[in-house]
Amino acid sequence: MKLIHTADWHLGQSFHGQERHAEHRAFLTWLIDTLAERRADALLVAGDIFDVVNPSLRAQELLFEFIVSAHERLPRLDIVLIAGNHDSGNRIELPAPLMRRLRTHALGRVSWLDDGTLDAERLLVPLTDAAGETRAWCLALPFLRPAEVTGAGLARDEADDASLRDTPRNDYVAGISRVHQQLIDAARRRREPGQALVAMSHAHLHGAAVSESSERPIVIGGEESISATLFPPEIAYVALGHLHRAQRVGEARIRYSGSPLPLDFSEVDYPHQVVEVTLDGEALADATAIPVPRPVAMHRIGPGPLERVLAELEALEDDPALPREQWPWLEVRVELEAPIPDLRSRVEAALDDKALRLLRLERRLPRVEGEDAPARVDLQALGPRRLFERTWESRWGEPPDDDVLADFDRLRQEVLDDEEADAAEARP
Structure with a gap:
């Protein structure tokens, strides 16, 4: 049996204010061709299908057109989708009855029986x-989400499994672990001899490498990460989503497929791929990375002095015959000895008549010893938690302690959860 594992599509992503529909459409077209060429039996999409909980109509059209086209070309193909932390679980499940007619299973949330x-x-x-x-x-x-797995019924001290009781983690991680274990136990009871078990989860595993700047922590830094030991050897393959860097976690059978496209300039040099998984009976026979062609090139220039950066820009090759939607994205990072008011115009002049799209211009000013004013920072790269730490230290003269950071993390998660709830209520 052959499976294709992918994740973290982030359909509808706004890339520094620019849409990426053409890139996503090109990837989905390539994916259908790959499924057909490899004669895949199933496609597993391990979460973060959309970039936001309330995706645009165009982003949703991309998904539904893909499902219909894949079914028309491969009528026996099974497709399994799960919601990630960027998705609305309710939105993912809303069209589930229709999608099942296309052999597509959409799982967005968990539910509980009367006995808990x-x-x-x-x-x-x-x-x-x-x-x-x-x-x-x-x-x-x-x-x-924390509200789904924490509480008296799932607290760590009531876990039946000794490995969960003895592991010093917060209730959220213990709850996640308990849910995984219950699902694995149910699968053991359900399967028949010769049938493989394949786990799919959107989570952060201990020891996995995160992206430089583009991944939003699921809950609180790394404290939400779970152990790969949750997946016993009888699980033939573990298809993971959330981390954009393609990687194995300890074993060949436990993998993040990574995002198929770079979602930030910091991910330009990552291997972007899907994983072809071959099962032989109950066991994994092979897991092979299939590189994803990049529909639009991405260039990072610098950091370096202005004159060197301008020379690199002049030397950049381009293809004027390309349609504008395929022009490469460009990030330019300049190290300055002093502010240059006309910096952008000088950079744009170096790009004049080139088929390139300048998305981001970063100015790096030197820190002056003894200067009271804080150094200029890129808020998008800094992130909410680090920004809060900097602001607190600036106001009180010392960094926030662990209790203050824990309070901030809880409040931020409540805001993220409220945003999803508001989006769900706004839907007709």
């Missing part, structure tokens, strides 16, 4: 081969 245990059956998706025989079960676990 996980409703695991709805998260177990059969994966069939070309003959229609069930060869594997997908344990499709969408992103878990």
